Amino acid sequence: MQENPVKRKLATGDYSLGTFVFEFNSTGIARIAAAAGAEFIVFDMEHTGWSVESIRMLMATTPDGTVPIVRVPVTEYHFIARIFDMGAMGVMVPMVETAEQAELIVRSSKYPPAGRRGAAFGVAHDDYQGGDIVEKMNSANSQQQLIAQIETAAGVENADAIAAVPGIDVLWIGHFDLSNSLGIPAQFDHPQFKSAVSRVLEAAHKHGKIGGFMAEGVDNATALIKQGFQMIAFGGDLWIYQKALAGGLSAVREQAE
Structure with missing residues (x-):
């Protein structure tokens, strides 16, 4: 696996900016995002209905230097291991609620002895190249980025135990689902929501992990x-496009009238 510049940057205490892709599964979308300055791109499988074939194409067309991450729909080995074999450099798993779930993510992602990921080499994840197998496994284990989404009340309660799991790199707040789980849908200024977010972030920092969030604006x-x-994702493709288009069309209409 190539070196992960986002993981390296975060390890210095710096922040990293990226974006989500939900809608535009084209051969150009990753290059467009990279040209705009995105350091990582999270390609979503949870809410899009995209197949592994779509993900395979998106991994293959992400330019070097930009980190491709895939949000899988569920904590299952066959999703996690396969997206790494297709060339993903990170995985985001939704609805993580227990340390046992976090341990399954690690086992499904890493080669032995750290995990039980099945071995296939000279394929997409290592650019179809030969080389020392042990070195390849060690590189993959150290460079991949494992992101556990905390987006339920149970996940918040167990955030400390989840963050303590070796191999988990990031605790990512799923803010809409978390607010729903707390019974305060979309009330992001509610004291209960703010307390939950602080609790997750504190757990991450306590164990030397990164806090992640999708931002809705500057x-x-x-x-x-x-x-x-x-680790901040600046919105998602469909909303960015819609907002820019709506703003432009509105401005043209105002000037024309």
């Missing part, structure tokens, strides 16, 4: 970085 992203989150 001010939100800046506030999250100041709060201590280091």
Whole structure:
């Protein structure tokens, strides 16, 4: 596996900015995002209905230097191991609620002795090249990024235990689902929601892990970085496109009238 520049950057205490891709599964979307300055891209399988074939194409067309991450739909070996074989450099797993679940993520992602990922070499994940197998396994184990999404009340309760699992790199707040689970849908200024977010971030920092969040705008992203989150996804493709198009069309209409 190639060196993961995002993981290296985060290890220095710096922050990293990326984005989500939900809608535009084209051969150009990763290059467009990279040209815009995205350091990582999270390709979503949870809410899109994309098949592994779509993910395979998106991995193959992500340019070097930009980290491709896939959000799988569920904590299952066959999703996690396969997306790494297709060339993903990170995996995001939704609805992580227990340390046991986090341990399954690690086992499914890493080669022995750290995990039980099945071995296949000279395929997409190592650019179809030969080389020392042990070195390949060690590289993959050290460079991949494992992201556990904390987005339920149970996940918050067990955040400390999840963060303590060796191999988990990032605790990522799923803010809409978390607010739903707490019984306060979309009330992100509610004291209960803020307390839950702080609790997860504290657990991450306690165990030397990274806090992650999807920002909805410049001010939100800046506030999250100041709060201590280091891995920030700036929105998603469909919303960014829609907002830019709506703003442009509205401006044209105002000037024309």
